[in-house]
Amino acid sequence: MNIGEASKASGVSPKMIRYYEAGGLIGTAARTASGYRQYTEADLRTLRFVRRTRDLGFSMEQIAQLLGLWRNEGRASADVKRLALSHVEALDAKAAALLEMSRTLRRLAEVCQGDAAAACPIIDEFADGGDVRPSRPRAPDFAPARHRGR
Amino acid sequence: MNIGEASKASGVSPKMIRYYEAGGLIGTAARTASGYRQYTEADLRTLRFVRRTRDLGFSMEQIAQLLGLWRNEGRASADVKRLALSHVEALDAKAAALLEMSRTLRRLAEVCQGDAAAACPIIDEFADGGDVRPSRPRAPDFAPARHRGR
């Protein structure tokens, strides 16, 4: 099976299939004499696994771990569960941060007339506003790619 | 004032100050004869405005718009409000997506023993895309129509 078919069958774009291969997430695909990647049913299963975990927001690093556990018959389900739950925490934290922003903004918008006049508490807040909290760590959910070594 | 001082006073790193300048978010800073950027109190106000809006998750493009409205005495507060509320929607949507992932994962983790045994419904779901809830009858032979568009 060529990469295009594998893509359709797995829901992962050819681009990403190659990217996952390059990143060691999935194994090096077999090649035809002319260099076309060839995919088997087993490869498709892996690709679908990756897609599902990606859809749940796991990072590639975490997916690599999950794949390892998947293939490891001697795994402890506790390991999987721990990984999953720590991701749940991360997701919740991110969502909470987003909702906090949303709440703040909504509160501001509520007291804005929203008419043709220039006066606007939203802009006022951005301009003068609560700069009270001193140098808290910057926006956590947009945190920089923490350069974890490899 | 040099960029380092401006950074401390505004809570924006020197790196990001330059980046915002390059991206047209903030104006081109004045320079000393030797090329050092110089910042005024007015510049600081702009930087703090940018930081506050970034803390609320606005994109640079949106911040540019907000800055335009801020500086525009003839603005309509309705424009600000519209921008804010559309961002609120985006934030809520993102948060909802995150929480949906979290919910799915938590549901899976709940039915995982989390012990030393290999059996794990979490991994099983990633592998087969099977039904999470054990009480529900299995899907019939035909396609389960899971459709996650991609």
Add this chain to the structure above:
DNA sequence: GATGGGGCTTGCCACCGTGGGAAGGTCAAG
């Protein structure tokens, strides 16, 4: 006035995950 250290400059690289596109090879149908 020399020296040293910290600040500043620009520029490039990295991260993640994804898409776009160019330049070229391959394959199957017409």
Add this chain to the structure above:
DNA sequence: CTTGACCTTCCCACGGTGGCAAGCCCCATC
């Protein structure tokens, strides 16, 4: 044999942020 769809690799972009390097600049201290 030509055409068009597919494949290959390689580079570029995005949003934001940090790191590092090479090279100036400024000031204080000796």
